[in-house]
Amino acid sequence: MDPFDSFLKDYSGVIPDFQEYLEDLRRPMPLYFRINTLKTSMAMVKNLLARDGIISEDTCIPELLLIKKQDPSRQLLAYYLGLIYPQALSSCLPVLALSPGRTDRVLDLCAAPGGKSTHMAQLMRDMGLVVANDRKLGRLTALMANIKRLGITNTIVTQARGEHYTSNIQFDKVLVDAPCSGIGRYRIDPAGRIRHMRCGKTDLPAIQKALILRAFDLLRHCGVMVYSTCTLNVEENEGVLHYLLQKRDAEITHWEPPVTWSPGIDKFRKQEYDSRVRLARRFYPHKVRSVGFFLARIIKR
Amino acid sequence: MAFLEKRFGMDATGFSPWQIYAFRRQAFLFRRQQDGPWFQRDSFVRCGLPFMRIVAGFLKPTTVFIQRFGNRASRNCIDLSMKQIAELCTNGSLHISKITGENRIIDAPGYVVIRTGGLDLGIGLIMEDERLLCRFPKSIRQALSR
Numbered sequence: 001m002d003p004f005d006s007f008l009k010d011y012s013g014v015i016p017d018f019q020e021y022l023e024d025l026r027r028p029m030p031l032y033f034r035i036n037t038l039k040t041s042m043a044m045v046k047n048l049l050a051r052d053g054i055i056s057e058d059t060c061i062p063e064l065l066l067i068k069k070q071d072p073s074r075q076l077l078a079y080y081l082g083l084i085y086p087q088a089l090s091s092c093l094p095v096l097a098l099s100p101g102r103t104d105r106v107l108d109l110c111a112a113p114g115g116k117s118t119h120m121a122q123l124m125r126d127m128g129l130v131v132a133n134d135r136k137l138g139r140l141t142a143l144m145a146n147i148k149r150l151g152i153t154n155t156i157v158t159q160a161r162g163e164h165y166t167s168n169i170q171f172d173k174v175l176v177d178a179p180c181s182g183i184g185r186y187r188i189d190p191a192g193r194i195r196h197m198r199c200g201k202t203d204l205p206a207i208q209k210a211l212i213l214r215a216f217d218l219l220r221h222c223g224v225m226v227y228s229t230c231t232l233n234v235e236e237n238e239g240v241l242h243y244l245l246q247k248r249d250a251e252i253t254h255w256e257p258p259v260t261w262s263p264g265i266d267k268f269r270k271q272e273y274d275s276r277v278r279l280a281r282r283f284y285p286h287k288v289r290s291v292g293f294f295l296a297r298i299i300k301r
Numbered sequence: 302m303a304f305l306e307k308r309f310g311m312d313a314t315g316f317s318p319w320q321i322y323a324f325r326r327q328a329f330l331f332r333r334q335q336d337g338p339w340f341q342r343d344s345f346v347r348c349g350l351p352f353m354r355i356v357a358g359f360l361k362p363t364t365v366f367i368q369r370f371g372n373r374a375s376r377n378c379i380d381l382s383m384k385q386i387a388e389l390c391t392n393g394s395l396h397i398s399k400i401t402g403e404n405r406i407i408d409a410p411g412y413v414v415i416r417t418g419g420l421d422l423g424i425g426l427i428m429e430d431e432r433l434l435c436r437f438p439k440s441i442r443q444a445l446s447r
Contacts, residue, residue, distance in 0.1 A: 075444040081368055144347050151369030154332035157347040
């Protein structure tokens, strides 16, 4: 069976309003721009976008604009001046859950291409410290280009495998936006093919489990960690949280997102997970009009 | 910092929350850490924002630095109209006799901050023959030459 058909079979009873979800997969993913408030104001960017024929609309996230109409052939001056960053609405949520402060030392363990790292730097008003790490040099190039384009000065870029990351400091906050199967990004094109499907035999849950443990160990006492993925797959989400709760003295905390959410799943097929995983947040693409996402806010006790 | 103060009138004390890292011919501006540094130089790939380079023996502020901190400049700044910007980007140069009045605050030939409508776009270079050369990256030149 095709992996996506298998996914649909397993999740038809899990995803709310499943028929609506299937219909939504055929619609193009809405485009959002995050405004770089380190360099400019919302009003200035709106004017600049209007000059380029772009119609935008405010969203529930103050620094994020929904793009209603855009000529794809135009080169956007606002982009080259580092005033905007194209970013999905749900992709902003892990940073909002982490809520980095101006004096915090924050680690982004899987940072490239830098959407969340730069968003954190922006919320910190370019103060404190952001360590943006990724393991692949090619991906670091995009990360460094984005940090530079957005004019950020509080960020150090490191290259290491997240599972083996070493540091002589402990962090106040850690973000693990783990590599995943990306089911939340799936779209069905007019020819009926699945777009953004990742094929491969990588054991993603094993990597994610190693990442979440390492990230947790890098946190200071009472530090906050956010684990997030852009997949709806339970093994990569609740399964990984369950593993952390078994191995470490971690606590998943309540967080109220600004968009529609569903709780984590503690029973799936024949597997039962720690009931605390219900405190995690699931964001379905047809409910948030963006990429499907999963996140959990965790505190080190 | 002395160069920025002398050439662009940027208050050097305004940059006290930052420290400077120099790598070869480029300097980086990095937010000063309260009890740092904890990172060895060989443990990171990049640190902070590139802000100054040496070009042909002269200091040149980077475009990304000007776009972020250019609003602190009070001297050697040129405010151009979008039409003049388009001409500058298309032809690569503009004669400064076309720029008049309060929009032109230039001490001497050298690097200048180019602005339009409250936006700092990047760096230009005033030559002895009073031509303003465009020193924007290609991507910005292309986006502006429409």
